[in-house]
Amino acid sequence: MWLLKPPGVYAPQEDSHLLVTALERESLPPGAEVLDVGTGTGALAIAAARRGAARVTAVDASVRAVLTTRLNALLAGCRVRALSGDLLEPVAGERFHLVLANPPYVPTPHPGFPRHSLDRAWEAGPDGRAVLDRLCAQVPPLLLPGGVLLLVQSAFSSAPRTIELLTRSGLDADIVDRRLIPFGPVLRARAGWLRERGLLEPGQDKEELVVIRARRP
Template sequence: MLTVPGVYQPQQDTHLLMRAMCHEGVSPGTEVLDLGTGSGVLALCAARFGARVTAVDIAWRAVLAARANALFARRRIRVLHGDLAGDDRRYDLVVSNPPYVPAPEIAPPERGAARSWDAGHDGRAVVDRICATAPLVLAPQGVLLMVHSALCGTDDTLAALARGGLRAEVTDRELIPFGPVMRARLPWLRDTGIVGRDQDKEELVVIRAEHA
């Protein structure tokens, strides 16, 4: 896997989402959309099962990295530069590991490595948009799998998906130590009450949604 500076590197959240994706019975002919593909690791995983994969990222550096990784792996993946879905197709499986880290800045960054994790004060700048987009891009029996930190509001995500007519639930959880980004902004996170005074771990959740 080619890694590129400034492109999100696969971490615990990536592997948690990959595990969930492998439980969905991806097979030849499955139409898969990877929103915010980064280096393309999830797209490649789906392609290895024979799926027809579309991967989208708003960062050109990520698009080029994903295209290169697909080429090196000899897998056919349609990698698009764009914001969220990018076209009018419907998909059997939509996967996303979006930016979700709460940040002191109100608006998410428009460039740089932090673009792949910073998501506004509440961490929901991209998560909420995916919740709104998912009902429009899922096939009738399609499934959305999204991973994010519980710090940005698991119940808020479930409620947002329900408002869009999707039945959603948490299917996996994992408690992990704070990484470098979270540790660097702990004073702000604690001052705002997002993180408890003695808290040194965050819970990652995988949310699965489908049409009700």
């Protein structure tokens, strides 16, 4: 789909496309309520609306991303409720049939919160789990019975840990998609640091992305 991609807003990349593929396999019930967490340009939210979701909500910490999502949805002829706030706070007390999440997951050697707004779309602490752990704790209560979480992350940020946490929360979780992609500029720049931490094999120049599907019984 054609989307506005202004500076400072995370544009759809391989992880986004992988999540859209997983979304297309899901059967949405009548009246489906869908949540897109960390929406960026709104690509996943719009894809969910086109799949027939009755109501799509998109959230992002970036006000610029929320405004971009609203405009892209308008241009696409889709109805998307876009809200700004910290992770899931804007939808506290609501419940959904499907939650889509493309959170920050890249391990970083830099302590503290990223200064630049676009960096916040991928920087996720030394183990890459600063946002993933919060999602694993906060998403399960938002799922309706039979509801599904589709989450994309890097193998560098421990997919087994994500599955373990979601399973502890009562969800049936497993990896449903994998894809190897060449390193982009961010990972190329920190390859030495990743190698020092034992996350990168000598000569490795590809990252494995995985989609985790977790269903509430």
